[in-house]
Amino acid sequence: MSRFADLAHRLRPGAQSLRETWRSPSFVVDANIAWNHVIVAGSVMLALHVRNMDDFYNLGGAVQQFVSLCALVPALLAVLSSILINRRRAIGRSLALITNYLGMVLSAVYLLHLWGVFVGVDDIARALYKHWQWLLGFPIAYALLWLAGRVPEKSRARAWLEQAALGIAMLTLIVLLWVGNAVSGFAHILGTYDSLSTWLATLMILVFAVLAYRMLHLGEYFGETPDQRIAWQGWLMLSPNAIGFMLFFAGPLLLSFYLSFTDSTGVNPPNFVGVDNYRELLALDFALQDDLSVEPQAALDRGYFVLETLRLSSHRLVVGARDTQFWQSLRNTIVFCLLLVPLSIIPALALAIVLNSKIPGMNFFRALYFLPSVAAVVGTALIWRWLYNANIGYINYAIKRVVEFLNGTFGLGLVDPKYNWLTDNSTMLISIVFLAAWQLIGFNTVLFLAGLQGVPRILYEAAYVDGAGRWRQFRHVTLPLLAPTTFFVMVTTIIIGLQVFNEPYALIPQRPIPLPATTSVYYLYRTGFFNFEFGYASAVAWLLFALIFIVTLVQFRFSRAGAYD
Amino acid sequence: MNERNRIFKLWATRAVVYLVLGAAAFLMLFPFTYMVFTSFKASGDVFRYPPRLLPYSPVTTSYAEKEAPLYRFEIDGRVRELVLTDAKETFGYFTSADLLNADNPRASTILVEMKLDEAMATGEQVTVSGSGDSSASFDAYEVPGQTEPLLLAYRARLDTFADPDDPQTVVYAIARTAKAVEKVDFQLSNYDTVFGLNLDRAFINTVLVTVGVTLGQVVTSVFGGYAFARIPFKGRDTLFLLYLGSIMIPFMVLVVPMYKLMVAIGWENRLVSLIVPWIFTAYGTFLMRQFFITIPVEIEEAALLDGCNRLRILWKIFVPLSTPAIATQVIFTFLYAWNSFLWPLLIIGEGNEPNHVLTLSLIRLSNIAADKPNLVMTGAAIAIVPPMIVFILAQKYFIEGVAASGVKG
Known part of the structure; x- marks a missing residue:
């Protein structure tokens, strides 16, 4: 002391x-x-x-x-x-x-x-909502600043415009603070x-x-030492990011891993159950049935349900799973990815090659194709919901017109299929794929364009001198040199596809979403936030992550080995 | 000759190229065009088949001191516009027993069609047998101009249409199937209606959340990126690898514990949960670091020798030099925050409408206006148009950013 x-x-x-x-x-x-x-x-x-x-x-x-x-x-x-x-x-x-x-x-x-x-952010939102007109001061100030940038430097007009912009912004802030009751907010703080x-x-x-x-x-x-001094500065600058990273990323990640080994639910605190969740999710039972008249279910062990049956000459292979819904959602997701890859990559590659020819207006088209990627999926999915409408939607209308045209010109006698895109079990998933592909094409086009820009022009000239036509130039110069980009685009598309959630959620009107349109993340959402099986949902998440991890690893290995050789 | 041939070939190629690009542009833009036009339609105009793009509304004229819609009829080879009156007339459709289809009287061949009160019921009933065992009885009528009594196959209430200039000309038809006179008419009031369905509140919330997340991300990323790019310290590279690895981990792995964390600190249902957890980003830090390492070291060293401290260097040298990178990050973050859906869906309750963001309100709108596509499209337009404007204003940075991620990845 x-x-x-x-x-x-x-x-x-x-x-x-x-x-x-x-x-x-x-x-x-x-x-x-x-x-x-x-x-x-x-x-x-x-x-x-x-x-x-x-x-x-x-x-x-x-x-x-x-x-x-x-x-x-x-x-x-x-x-x-x-x-x-x-x-x-x-x-x-x-x-x-x-x-x-x-x-x-x-x-x-x-x-x-x-x-x-x-x-209190909620209160700020409420105040802004009540007095939203005043928010327009900021865009006006920005517009003035933008104008100032167009005026020649060191002119009086520029100085004046900049002053005005600053003044309006400050004034807006003061007015917002005033009408938003900053005083009472401050009083509230003092009150604490x-x-x-x-x-x-x-x-x-x-x-x-x-x-x-x-x-x-x-x-x-x-x-x-001076080095240590510099190191302190580094840590200090990194600290806001690093602290947030620990709190909102590393911590939850560990907790998620722990929860996936527990039986945590909305009401029960978690108890450690080892790998039970994973076993429940992954367990499969294979059985060979000789007698085809018996129900396939009879061949399976208790607790297993029929996932798939396969006829092998006189036998029947029955595949059962404990959690058939998980396996079906996983299958849907994989089918989704397998369809999404060609549907979003081939058009994107074609568009990129056309856009890469240096003729006027290419930047304009590139921007147009990108528009679907910047729009909220929830919004575009609702648009597509009505385009898919079986009775008045444009998609069925277009199909009808095409069928009529074909029948009229070639006398094919085709029947208008009149799909119920979003309610028919067989078309739900493909409807989601079309929407996602439409959304992704512009994004992939830009990636391909960047890749094409990296192909040296001299190679085309060399091929031209050697007498190669357009197709052979494409086949023997563009495609091989574009292989790393193609691979990258493919992997990105798969990773995006494996995480698809917004598209089915907003496109399919039924709740819960019917099994044929259930993707893995939707299944995770349903187990976690409808049935409140937090532990089980965490296990689903980690299994999906494992899948994504494998895809990423494959990409990593190949992009290192195969680039430009 | 050769030269002309070459020019022809050039133009032919260009024509094909523009045709392909135009067709693709049509497919990419059609849904948005549909959205914009449908958002201006009146509720009565949305369920037409075949579908049409432009919003129409009926043309009306004043008749008998009231506004009434006009319909187009062909009378004696001349097209005339008649007005729909309130008067209704019951019409009878008469035919003979052998032409009558007992299973579906409306499908029978009709001999005479006239006002029912001009025919006279005989009071008799005739039973006509249909296919199989079924049969039905029909009233017999004396019909002027016919020798035999005919059977009343069915009756219908028809609307009366009159020429406003010449009340003598009257046409009877069913208004529902008649051809209305219409004009292109944009219903701006849809936007008022939809903003009134909580989208105004959601819009302000979305702006607040987006601005908060974007500002926060840029600040933490600039600091973090600078530290990773320029300040050597022990463990920096290991930490950077950790950051890089974390980009790979999908959000769904964090969904459950993040939800629990928000509940534990009392942030569930609060807007702050949409802002604060999202301002620390490994991806943004990575982006800024990649840009900062391209800035020459000499500039910084000179400033350090002049006695500038790190913060001043960052603010006076690095931030102005990296405007393109910061702009890219601002736009990426803006779009990401504006369009985010899964996290708000989990953390903001369905009933907590004052704290909804646009994506949530849009889903709710699609439920409460399930049979009003015009309103749903209006909501979609409100959610989609602002990011599009931002994209169009800043597309240079955005496309460069996407392209860079591809080349480096």
């Missing part, structure tokens, strides 16, 4: 000038050590609090223990840094810096939470200071910030 007495002594007025005290490294070190005691106490209290919570957000005991252990990490950091900065070791300063910086950020986030800033935790969080930010700042400037005292 003598250290504290010393600290207090030095802070006493008159003992030293406050400024000098502030500057002295030993004071900062002592203050940091003192603050570390507080961190240890707080960290242990937090860990105990987490440990004693009755219902840890329905995440189960294991996660609770883990989080409670994580809450002890600051304590560990604090103890270590106390010992090491006392010995004037550089690593101790690093630990103290990390602790203080993270402490500052986390308490700032906590303070924002206490202030109600995060939840009636609780002790708000005061504590504010205090913590201040202490952490001051200590972090002082520690950062004690490099010399701890013998910091």
Whole structure:
């Protein structure tokens, strides 16, 4: 305790000038050590609090223990840094810096939470909705700024326009703050200071910030090298991204992996069940039936249901699965990808080759083809829902006209099929494929165009000199040189296809979506957010990820090996 | 001769090329054209067959102190426009017993068609047998100009059409199947209706979310990208590999725990859950890093020697130099945030309409206006047109960005 007495002594007025005290490294070190005691106490209290919570957000005991252990990490950091900065070791300063910086950020986030800033976004949205006219000030300011860019530099008009744009933007902001009741929002924030935790969080930010700042400037005292100094700057700049990455990516990823081995549901906390979820999903049963008059189901073990039957001369092969819906959705997804690849790639390649001939208007067409890719899938799917309409839709109308034309000119006697695109089990999936292909063609065209730009013109000239015609130039120059691009486009298309969700959801009107149009991600959505089988849904997600991973690995291997040889 | 041949060939090729490109453009644009025109249609105009693209509405004229629709009829070889009146007339369709189709009287061959009250019922009923065992009885009528009584096959209430200038000319027909006089007419009020169905609120929410996500992403990506590109520190390259690997992991793996996380911190049903988790992006960081490493080191070193600190260098040198890269990222993020659907669907409840974004409101609209394609198309247009405008304004950056991802991938 003598250290504290010393600290207090030095802070006493008159003992030293406050400024000098502030500057002295030993004071900062002592203050940091003192603050570390507080961190240890707080960290242990937090860990105990987490440990004693009755219902840890329905995440189960294991996660609770883990989080409670994580809450002890600051304590560990604090103890270590106390010992090491006392010995004037550089690593101790690093630990103290990390602790203080993270402490500052986390308490700032906590303070924002206490202030109600995060939840308050809803109120901001409401205020903007009520006074949306004022939002138009921003586009007007932007338009003025754009105009200013067209005016010759250093002219009075330009300066005036820029001033006006800035003025309007500021004015808009002030008006929005005023009509959006910023004053009452501020009052609300002040109101949160009636609780002790708000005061504590504010205090913590201040202490952490001051200590972090002082520690950062004690490099010399701890013998910091220039490289280390630069490294600090790097970490500092990376930190906003890295902290968010940990919170919203790495953490959930681990949790997802854990959940996939549990029986977590909407009501039950997770219990570890090993690979049960995966076994339930993947288990297949094969049986060979001699007697074809018996139901195929009879050949399967208990708990298995018929997925597929196959006639082999006098026998019948029965394939059963425990979760037939998963397998069917997986099959739908794979069929979807197999259809999507040619339907979106061949037209894209053709368009790219035509667009690559340097004649006027190509950029215009390229932009046109890209439009479907920028529109919201939910919107375009609803358009297509009506185009697919069996009675009044343009697609059936076009088919009818084509059939009539063929019958009229060639006397073929074809029958108008009058598809019920979205309600007939046999056409649902292909309807989704057409929509997705339409959406993807422009995107793939741009990728192919980029690839074509990389083909040296001299090769075509050489082929021309050698007497190769257009087709042979395409066959022997374009296609081989475009192979890496084609491969890349194919893999991207497959990866996009494996994750398809919005298209079936918005295109198919029935709920739940009938099995023939159920894709894997929709199945995941249904198990996770309709049946609330969180553990099971996580397992589905990881299986799908495994599939995507394999596709990516294949791409990685081939793109390394096969580029331009 | 050879020269002319060459020019001819050139133009022929061009004609074929433009034809192919035009056909493709038609296929790509037709759904949007359909959307725009349908969004201006009146509700009575959407279920016509064969379908037509332009929005029409009936032409009316004032008749008997009321506005009434006009219909087009051919009378004595002349096309005349008649007005639909309120008067109705019951018509009888008469035929003989042997021509009558008892199973489907409306399919019988009709001999006489006239106002029912001008014929006289005899009071007799005649039973006519149809195919098989079925039979039906019909009333017999004395019909003027016919010697034998005829049977009433069926009757129909016909609408009366009159010439507004010459009330003597009257035509009886069924208004539903008659040819209405129509003019092209854009129903702008559809937009009012649809905005009133919560799409106005959703629009503002979407703007707020999109702006928030875009700004946040650009800021964190610029900082992170700069650190990865220019500041050497231990573990940087390992961390960068981790970032790269994370791009490969699809969002669906994170769906369940992210949902649980949002519930745990009380963000479910809140707009903030659509913004804050999305502003930290590995892909954007990667994009900015790739651009920053192409900026010459010399510029930066000179500035460092002059005593500039890192933040100043970033703000004064890197940000202005990388406007194209930042623009690319802004546009990518804008489109991604504007069009996102799965996450809002999970996190914002169906009943929580004040916090809906456009994609959610659009799905809801498609349910409540399931039989009004004009309204659904209006909603789709509201959701689709803003990103298209942004794309058209900034397509250079966008297409370059997509192309770059392909070349590097």
